[in-house]
Amino acid sequence: METTVWIIIAASSAIIGYVVASLLSLKRAASRANVIIAEAGKDAELLKEKKLVEAKEESLRIVNDAERVAQQKLQKVQSGEARVKQRELQLNQMQSELAKRRNELDAVQAGLDNQAAALATGREEVEKLRHSAKEELERVSGLSAEEAKERLVESLKDEAKTAAAGYINDIMDDAKMTANREAKRIVVQSIQRVATETAVENSVTVFHIENDEIKGRIIGREGRNIRALEAATGIEIIVDDTPEAIVLSGFDPVRREIARLALHQLVMDGRIHPARIEEVVAKVRKQVEEEVIETGKRTAIDLGIHGLHPELIRMVGKMKYRSSYGQNLLQHSRETANLCAVMASELGLNPKKARRAGLLHDIGKVPDDEPELSHAIFGMKLAEKYKEKPEICNAIGAHHDEVEQTSLLAPIVQVCDAISGARPGARREVVEAYIKRLNDLEQLALSYPGVIKTYAIQAGRELRVIVGADKITDADTERLSADIAKKIQDEMTYPGQVKITVIRETRAVAFAK
DSSP states (O other), X not given: OHHHHHHHHXXXXXXXXXXXXXXXXXXXXXXXXXXXXXXXXXXXXXXXXXXXXXXXXXXXXXXHHHHHHHHHHHHHHHHHHHHHHHHHHHHHHHHXXXXXXXXXXXXXXXXXXXXXXXXXXXXXXXXXXXXXXXHHHHHHHSOOHHHHHHHHHHHHHHHHHHHXXXXXXXXXXXXXXXXXXXXXXXXXXXXXXXXXXXXXXOSEXXXXXXXXXXXXXXXXXXXXXXXHHHHHHOOEEEOOSOTTEEEEEOSOHHHHHHHHHHHHHHHHHXXXXXXXXXXXXXXXXXXXXXXXXXXXXXXXXXXXXXXXXXXXXXXXXXXXXXXXXXXXXXXXXXXXXXXXXXXXHHTTXXXXXXXXXXXXXXXXXXXXXOOSSOHHHHHHHHHHHTTOOHXXXXXXXXXXXXXXXXXXXXXXXXXXXXXXXXXXXXXXXXXXXXXXXHHHHHHHHHXXXXXXXXXXXXXXXXXXXXXXXXTSOHHHHHHHHHXXXXXXXXXXXXXXXXXXXXXXXXXXXXXXX
16 A cells, blocks of 8 residues: 555655646747847848838839830930921922922923924924025926926836846845855754765675584474575575674565574574474564564654655665665665755754655555555655645655746755765765775875875765874975865865864873883
């Protein structure tokens, strides 16, 4: 019991001590809170004073800015008023000047009116004097004014006729000289602007093979393969000792081309026997026919010719496999077409029609059958059959003077056909003469002292002469070119003109070792 009492007393003491400690801590917290509140009040007063100061400064700044802006606007208004006053002064001065000018113009107008009245009076007096002078002249001459005028006109007519006759003669003489020179210029320019091709072989085709063993396979057992090939193509096949080559001989280029292509396919395939030969030849013949049509279309497109009948296109394509005097007919026709277009443009005619007539002028040389008519007449009838225009048909038929020429296209086609066929190297019949002329040109220049080398170029239209720099001076080169030109004119015959270019150069050569 006593122990319990002591425990209660101890617990009560502990509780009392805790309560006393709590009261003391509350007292200290209250005093600290009072201190914090006092300090916060002081800080609030300081912040309030600071904000008031800042607000006063901001208001002063705004007032200053407003005063400055107002001052600037005031200055602008004042300067504007000054300019307005200046403009008013200027306008006043201009008004006074205008008033002064108006008074001067009024004075001038009055003077002009007076002068006009005086002129009218003077004109009346002059008319009276002219009329009296006319009457006096009629009285003295015994002729009226109309009769005198007629006599004067007749006299002037006679003088004008005489002067015009002489002037016309001068013009005609000058026109003849100019026309001759202009015609030569057009022909030479047309030849130079159109590409040329030389004559081609047109009787044999050489088929190249890799080795001579293939020849035996082409001949076949007892020659049956080669006989089948000749029967299918109509071409003579010559197999001789020529190494790695077989000759296909025949007058028809289309047949030779079919035989060549068929041989090529047979050799590439390796199967060579009569049945296969007939199959390949039939296939190749169809390919060649398609190629003929494609060639005709491509030629028409290249030359800008549209609306050709499909049969005419096929005939144009067949020209690729035809030749005339060794000249490929398609190349000749293309060249003639381009020449016709150039000449027509120079003469102010339609170049498209001229190009069309030039391409078709030899169309009569490629018929499927052999007509009895000449190729020009037959070509004209073909063109008429396939609805070509009359002037083009006439140009085709008249290019060998077999029908009358009815349009300006006809002589152009005739001339261009002659140019394409007769130019140097165009046809085989003049190849040897052409080569000989070039050799003669070079040898003629080589005969002069100091000449080292000569070259005939541009199909014989230019001769380049290289001379030694130690043998001929610069002044001598001009004399040499003139001498060579004169000698060519005197001793040689040639179309167009030949340009002689003498070249003299000095070379210094050294070796760095």
